[in-house]
Amino acid sequence: MNACAMRPAFNRDKIMHQIQCPWCGVRDEAEFQYKGDATVVRPADDADEAGFFRYVYLRDNPKGWHTEWWHHVAGCRQFVKVVRNTLTHEVAATGTPADTLQVPES
Amino acid sequence: MSVGGKRLAQGGAIDRDNTIDFTFDGVSYQGHPGDTLASALLANGVRLFGRSFKYHRPRGLLGIGFEEPNALVELRSGARTEANTRATGIEIFNGLVASSQNRFPSLGFDLLGVNQLFGRFFTAGFYYKTFMWPAAFWEPVYEKLIRRAAGLGTASRESDPDHYEHSHAHCDVLVVGAGPSGLMAALTAALTGARVMLLEDRAWVGGMLALEGQLIEGAPAEKWVDAVLHQLQSMDNVRVMTRTTAVGVYDHNVVVGLQRVADHIAVPGKGDPRQRLWILRAKQTVFTAGAIERPMLFGNNDLPGVMLASAVRGYVHRFGVTPGRLITIVTTNDDGYNTAFALHEAGEPVAAIVDARASAGELRLDPEALGIKVHRACLPVKAVGWQSVKGLVIENEQQQRTTIDCDCIAVSGGFNPDVNLYSQTGRSPVWNEAIAAFMPAEHRPGSQSAGACNGTYSLAECLSAGAACGAQAAAAAGFDKAPSGALPAVPATDTGTILAVWHGRSEGKVFVDLQNDVTAQDVTLAEQEGYVSVEHTKRYTTLGMATDQGKTSNVNGIAVLAAARGEAIQNVGTTRYRPPTVPVAIGAFAGHERGKNFQPFRKTAFHQWNVENGAVFVEAGQWLRARYYPLPGEDIMAALKREAKQVRESVGMCDVSTLGKIEIFGPDAAEFLNRLYINNWLKLPVGKARYGVMLREDGHVYDDGTTSRLGEDHFFMTTTTVNAAGVLAHMDYHSQVVWPELDVVFCSATEQWGGFALAGPNSRSVLQKALPGVDVSDEALPFMGVLSTSVDGMPVRIFRISFSGELAFEINVPWGYGVAAWERFFAAGEEHSIIAYGTEALTVLRIEKGHAAGQELDGRTTATDLGLGRMASKTKSFVGQPMSQRAGMIAADRPSLVGVKVVDSNDRLRGGAHLFDRADDVDSRGSMGWVTSVTDSPAMGRWIALAFLKNGSDNIGKRFYAHYPLKSEVVEVEVCSPHFFDPDGERLRG
């Protein structure tokens, strides 16, 4: 009988509801406040109404990988960019707002 | 013939030299240390443990562990009462008080037992069908009726005197269940050096090895269990936690465990919690939760005396108790025979073995050689007996019936791997024909199952699977030192075959779910009525929805549904298991976050003075704010009017420490503010304050406050109390994400600066007396002026700003100077009869001045609605500016801020009233506006209010009617400017 089936291990920064803050290191997810979609960018001040409408109101709700803001409110108070799987809560990468993060194939 | 359970002359892991006294339903009994409530009651011959949920049928004990569906009791009494506890899991202690549930008025004589005579009205969906109509009957009639008839225990109305706590822990390998597989998994992982935690629901470890007489290394298995336990406990990297149930598995291998710290003693030890909820974070989890035996479906299979076969031999072996005097075994597999052998070896008679199969596998002993009658290829039809089992009718393949006299029926319909935790990881169990059960398939990464919960039943295979999974889990967690040592030697056994028997040739009521009283007939009826999906059947019949989550009933129910659908079981599938695996007291989830500890209180810099001077406090978010300071005999209205009047006539002090305060530095600080606020900040001179308004990006007003320029590159912002944290996060986002090019830094200073308002015509005189030598004249400190100074070594910031409309100053001192500074100023005001005023008087004063606050800044109003539109700069962009120009945001007929006052000074106004242009025949569609803040104004001599009204300024001077339907009040009001008092602001510039 099949005694046990093994899966590859997770990396340290992908497990246990923890987030790698670029400034503080691996921290508990409870220290962060979710701040939503990090793919939307504030348009230029002179952008048209439609551009601001998209920025303020329109959000994708992807099943799978998503790039998000997690605000380290109980730590360094920095906005951390996080690539998270909305289905499994796996975290593939974290970075600063200036970083461009690789998003895995869903 | 005597019937029922009894204590055997010898055997069992109980301390026969000591006795424990306890009571059940008011009757005193004795047991021994090591007994559970279930084993001790069985030993005393108790058969009736409760009444069933719907039909109030008598119910006895079915199992021996957390699978027990029937023997739910109310444990303890008074404030410590805990309902729905399983007698099988309760360790008895001296003085234990337990009572049965669901009986009315007594367990033996139950009036509602007549429900079963009307059984046809209680079929599937009976709640839906019976209590549907009329809706008005729900609360007064149906709900009470259902609760009376079906209440599973009652909660105490007293506050729980015990406390519960939360603990967090990390480990490399978490093993759930300390049976043979779990012990091997934990030991193997631990020997690699990995940090291991081993959870066990029971007070003792060993699982099945502690419940039946197995041999390991030629000796009773308990010896090996003790040795492994001792070895594990001696290792620094191992934590063995008994009385701890894994109640939930979450993402990333977060496992929640409930540790019953003090449930086995009368009162928790000093400082101990009753229970502790563990939040465990494991790199790898190994589920070794075992398997649960499946009851069989036949008529009256719920009679007291019908038990799981493995439970019967567990009581014999572990507790030295036999549940009956003459026991019949009914089995579909070889394991059932082991119960017959255990009884025989204990010297107890076995009435017969009924085997559904034509022949058994390779057995340890020959039953017939032991004198036990075996009925092969026979199925149970019905149990006979009224209050408990008196016999069993069976039928062979030729449909010939035989009645066997017995007082206990030990049934084995096979074993269901406990896939609860596996299912919680989001994976579905699959049907396995060989073991006739659902078992795990592909696991979530980072978790595995070993042993019986993975469908592996022989001891040798459990030990090897446990070792393999333990080693692999440790390796996956980064510990690859190969564990040494051979597996312990055990006799080779064949787990044999099983014949999956579901609903055979039974008669009468056949119960599938004992706890929720769901019969096989209910499941079949549900299918006929179209509830063919297993998830629909579950909800329609309530199958598996009781506190046991269908541990003994789900698979039988699925099988009956499959038969009704004419499909294979695998096509029906299982329902999803959800946490918690066992009922958990709400107190354990709450932990210490209850009552006053639900969230921390924040106290202001002057809190102690407020306490000592009789302040009545109000909770504002987490803050405790002084609401008013009543004189003896004064009520709130009298106090707030006196306080407001004294501020207008002389001087008062108000604690405003709760305002959000943010220190902002950097060469781009002014530019940063310029982009956050609607008004201009670049030209604000050093030493000046300015009132600012912020929008959200959607164009609505977010927050307001005064911000001061303390230096060329240094600003000091204040926010409203409620938005202090939000504004800081709003600033973090914009400085880090949107405008990272701006050279600006800031941090919260809310709790670094204590602040109070000093307001009233005499405020400058008080200020001068408190700060001798500081020039506080109108020239040195004009309206909106700011002064940073110090007095006697105490830094002081003085802001000449006014919320009350009077000549006023806001004084900030470092938090630690709070009470000393307050007392200094209060003493300085003595000659002017200075008073402290609270948030109520503050509200009176600000409404009289038409200042918007939280009720007006409700997230739906624009700057123009609030009369602040002219502040918005036309020459710059700012957060919210683009969206504030959308058509709906600038529509001419948007309700805007006005004042209203009652025409008849005897009338009163209420917040939330709606404004209409007529007194009668109104409905919500005709509302022209609404009242936000109200006060009985001392200055105006009547009730006044701030309100939003369509075409607000055009309506000034007109009469409207304020309707308050909650109290059927209609009050005539006159619309006016919101600046009721001193509209030209002469007083605050004085």
Ligand SMILES: [Zn+2]
């Ligand atoms: Zn951080």
